[in-house]
Amino acid sequence: EAQVTQNPRYLITVTGKKLTVTCSQNMNHEYMSWYRQDPGLGLRQIYYSMNVEVTDKGDVPEGYKVSRKEKRNFPLILESPSPNQTSLYFCASSLKVSYNEQFFGPGTRLTVL
């Protein structure tokens, strides 16, 4: 089944404790992206990747890191999480940039205390 998976689905952590949210797609998509969703703000892009070893900042990259060592994986790293990073996070992928449907993962609910 073609899909984007994220792990964990739920995470409660404390300020400053490094964490990684994994994202994997099995559709051989070139483009992958991370969004955060906050009430009243819609979805905002954090980072994106056009292909392996090619990543760039989105609209709200502060406090986040990403890497793209393999085509299928695009982990999101919070090296020192803070309470303002409490949010719902989505990973998405598409065949190429533009027009193509972006396939979204199921979301990760992160709470930073």
Added chain:
Amino acid sequence: AQTVTQSQPEMSVQEAETVTLSCTYDTSESDYYLFWYKQPPSRQMILVIRQEAYKQQNATENRFSVNFQKAAKSFSLKISDSQLGDAAMYFCAYDQGGSEKLVFGKGTKLTVNP
């Protein structure tokens, strides 16, 4: 920067009736794509419909159709014969051709009353 505005934070409709969700966007470009995504309570983001700006014909997908007014920069979603399963958050999104991201509106929460 491109912006997408959904002016209706919440809407409601009676089952079997028709509802229209509004979306406007701001851009100086002529080549772009527009999308409507649905987010049910499960939180999964699901593509409902998409429109290429160069196409004058409005896109349709079963009970879902759009009214694309390029000059007015308007992209509304019409849901006909509303069903209980249509209850969700609906997000309008803009994709500048050749850019690297979708720009989302803030969403409209649709309630379907039985």
